[in-house]
Amino acid sequence: MMSRDELGNLDATVDRVRVIYDGMTVGWLTMAPSRTLAFAYDHDWLTAGFSISPLSLPLRSGVFVAKRDPLNGMFGVFDDSMPDGWGRLLTDRMLRERGIDPFSVGPLTRLSIVGAGGMGALEYEPAASMDDSVFPTDLDDIAAECASLLETDFSDDLDTLFALGGSSGGARPKILTEIDGEEWIIKFPSSMDPANIGEQEYAISRLAVACGIDMPETRLFPSKRCAGYFGTRRFDRVSGPNHSRTKIHMVSAGGLLETSHRLANLDYGLLMRLTMRLCNSVEDCERLYRLMCFNVFIGNRDDHAKNFSYLYDRDKGEWHLSPGYDLTENPGINGEHTTAVNGKGRGITIDDLTMVGTRSGIARARCISIAKDIRERVADAGFMASMG
Numbered sequence: 211m212m213s214r215d216e217l218g219n220l221d222a223t224v225d226r227v228r229v230i231y232d233g234m235t236v237g238w239l240t241m242a243p244s245r246t247l248a249f250a251y252d253h254d255w256l257t258a259g260f261s262i263s264p265l266s267l268p269l270r271s272g273v274f275v276a277k278r279d280p281l282n283g284m285f286g287v288f289d290d291s292m293p294d295g296w297g298r299l300l301t302d303r304m305l306r307e308r309g310i311d312p313f314s315v316g317p318l319t320r321l322s323i324v325g326a327g328g329m330g331a332l333e334y335e336p337a338a339s340m341d342d343s344v345f346p347t348d349l350d351d352i353a354a355e356c357a358s359l360l361e362t363d364f365s366d367d368l369d370t371l372f373a374l375g376g377s378s379g380g381a382r383p384k385i386l387t388e389i390d391g392e393e394w395i396i397k398f399p400s401s402m403d404p405a406n407i408g409e410q411e412y413a414i415s416r417l418a419v420a421c422g423i424d425m426p427e428t429r430l431f432p433s434k435r436c437a438g439y440f441g442t443r444r445f446d447r448v449s450g451p452n453h454s455r456t457k458i459h460m461v462s463a464g465g466l467l468e469t470s471h472r473l474a475n476l477d478y479g480l481l482m483r484l485t486m487r488l489c490n491s492v493e494d495c496e497r498l499y500r501l502m503c504f505n506v507f508i509g510n511r512d513d514h515a516k517n518f519s520y521l522y523d524r525d526k527g528e529w530h531l532s533p534g535y536d537l538t539e540n541p542g543i544n545g546e547h548t549t550a551v552n553g554k555g556r557g558i559t560i561d562d563l564t565m566v567g568t569r570s571g572i573a574r575a576r577c578i579s580i581a582k583d584i585r586e587r588v589a590d591a592g593f594m595a596s597m598g
């Protein structure tokens with residue numbers, strides 16, 4: 211991601227972007243005559259690489275042109291790299307402070323701003339290197355700055371907030387930082403959250419593990435102002451010997467299906483079919499089934515298309531469902547799940563859950579057993595949601 215000073219000299223008319231994975235050129239992005247993005251794989255990548263988005267960008271020569279809707283002319287896999295929510299807010303505030311109208315900055319330039327700082331493994335050039343000397347010293351101070359920006363549209367330390375969270379997604383303020391040699395995401399309350407939201411999300415993350423959900427390591431970081439701040443270790447980064455770090459290629463379900471997470475147009479049955487097609491694994495389908503059951507019983511109705519992702523294991527040439535993330539109690543829009551269960555957004559029964567599971571190849575008895583076990587564990591923890 212570009213530093214603040216480099217944003218001041220930003221060319222808002224970038225017309226060609228190189229896409230990079232682990233130092234190799236994946237391909238090139240340009241603007242098509244239709245004013246949507248066009249992409250072509252690099253010749254060497256066609257020989258030694260893999261499809262970065264198998265449904266829409268299969269590994270073959272030629273030029274791919276993105277559709278106008280629903281991603282405003284973006285390919286889903288590159289839209290995943292773009293900051294969203296909090297990260298978009300920070301980027302736009304920083305652009306305005308440097309005298310740049312955010313509406314004049316197109317997608318190629320925004321990918322250049324992301325540079326090497328985006329989620330997942332893809333990097334973009336031209337881009338400037340990020341100043342990595344900025345680290346949080348006091349989480350309460352950062353939380354206060356986040357709250358100030360949300361409430362007054364002003365922060366005394368916008369540079370630090372942008373450096374720490376400008377590439378992030380999701381609505382809640384957050385920072386991307388290093389702790390004990392690992393990369394972490396730490397979240398802070400939004401203006402709509404209760405003060406103990408961090409404690410709640412941490413408790414839900416531990417409950418998810420007890421329910422058999424594959425989760426990354428989570429922590430509740432201490433605070434003098436509240437019950438604590440929720441943090442999760444990034445699963446798109448793997449640390450190796452001698453402080454080395456590997457970035458893992460990641461694509462969301464929305465990115466793969468070329469759909470916006472703002473549209474309530476998904477069903478878990480479709481996600482199951484996507485998982486089987488991509489991963490060719492009943493085990494991954496069962497992991498998704500557990501996650502579906504947990505979302506229903508916990509009351510996480512904000513289960514949109516960017517809250518399910520897939521990781522590519524390049525050594526094995528395999529895709530797998532990512533660990534769970536963004537698991538919270540959320541009433542959704544009009545009390546309905548963003549991703550439907552057996553065609554239903556509310557009033558979901560164990561029969562509905564079982565129907566989705568059996569259609570994906572999981573035995574009926576196992577579907578019922580998993581659903582009832584998760585329902586019981588969630589109820590015992592005091593988080594049971596109304597399924598009406």
